[in-house]
Amino acid sequence: MNEVWFSGWRHVFKLDPDRDISDEALDQICxxxxxxxxxxGSSGVTFENTVDLMARIRRYAVDCALEVSSLEGAVPGFDGYFVPLVLNTSRAEWITGRQTEGLMEYGSFVPWEETAAQGYIxxxxxxxAAKVTEAKTELTEAELIAHVRMADRLxxxxxxxxxxxxxxxxxxxxxxxRSAVTHAQLFYxxxxxxxxxxxxxxxxAHTVVVGNIIYSDLGAALSTVAAVKNA
Known part of the structure; x- marks a missing residue:
């Protein structure tokens, strides 16, 4: 596995700019x-709500990365950036289309050393996300492994x-x-x-991402950190 800026991550919290989180809850998360x-997030992401959430997180020492799912939510100032490519959709706009549009507009400003592509399945x-991208979600094991090998090796x-x-x-x-991966980092x-x-x-998986439970049961969300670190 390459030694890149996210290679040491085992546990990650994912926060949606379009969902409310109190200062107290954010403090406990960070x-x-x-x-x-x-x-x-998959919908409702804007420049305003993204930069607001980033500014609140940046008060803490924790690494903070942006998953760039729309041009509206492309905000400078994060430690790193992920660009999703949805691999199990037949709609090319979610594989290369929107990404190319983004590079046409912002390509000169991309911090390439802190930017990584995510092969989303x-x-x-x-x-x-499945509904928006029309992803083919009912994959057989053979189909899933083929997608993984395509992302990892091709x-x-x-x-x-x-x-x-x-x-x-x-x-x-x-x-x-994960056993089919040779160099990529597998997020779940x-x-x-x-x-x-x-x-x-x-x-x-190599990296565990915890998201929705933050907004419904903060205590349960926080308990996942030690569970992942001690696994």
Whole structure:
């Protein structure tokens, strides 16, 4: 695995600029011991709500990265940037189209040393991201492994993100996906709402991303940090 700016991340919290979080909750998230905060969302992301959330997080020492899902939410000042490429969609705009548009407008300003492509494989049909991108979520194991190998070996992407968003995935399948990786870092996100699930995910993937539970049960979200670190 390449030694890049995100290579040491085991646990990550993901915050949505379009969702409210109190100063008290944000303080607990940023001082929890998590390795990083990723800012990003599938809808409702604007320059204003992204820069506001970034400014609040930047008061803390924790790494803070932006997942650039729209031109409207492209904000300078983050420690790093992820550019998602949705691999299991037939709509080219979500693979290279929007990314090319972004580079036409902002390519001269991209901090390339702190920018990484994410090969997204969305596996929950009910997720907003799946609906927006029209992702083919019902993949067989063979199809999933083929997508992973394409991202890892043909496209040489630094990050592969298995996104179940709102549903806990098949950890045996995630483990098999990780075993197919030769150099990419495998991120897993989806349905982690207690320490046991966090521990299982940490045993299956390189990096565990915890998101939705932050907004419904902060205590449960915070408990996932130690579970991942001790897995």
């Amino acid at each position: 001082t929890s011991g998590t390795d990083a905060i990723i800012v990003g 969305i596996l929950n049909a009910d997720a907003t 496209m040489r992407l630094p990050v592969i993100y298995l996104e179940y968003s709102g549903r806990f995935g098949d950890m045996q399948l995630v483990k098999r996906a 996100g989806g349905g982690i709402d207690n320490p046991d699930k966090a521990r299982l995910a940490a045993q299956a």
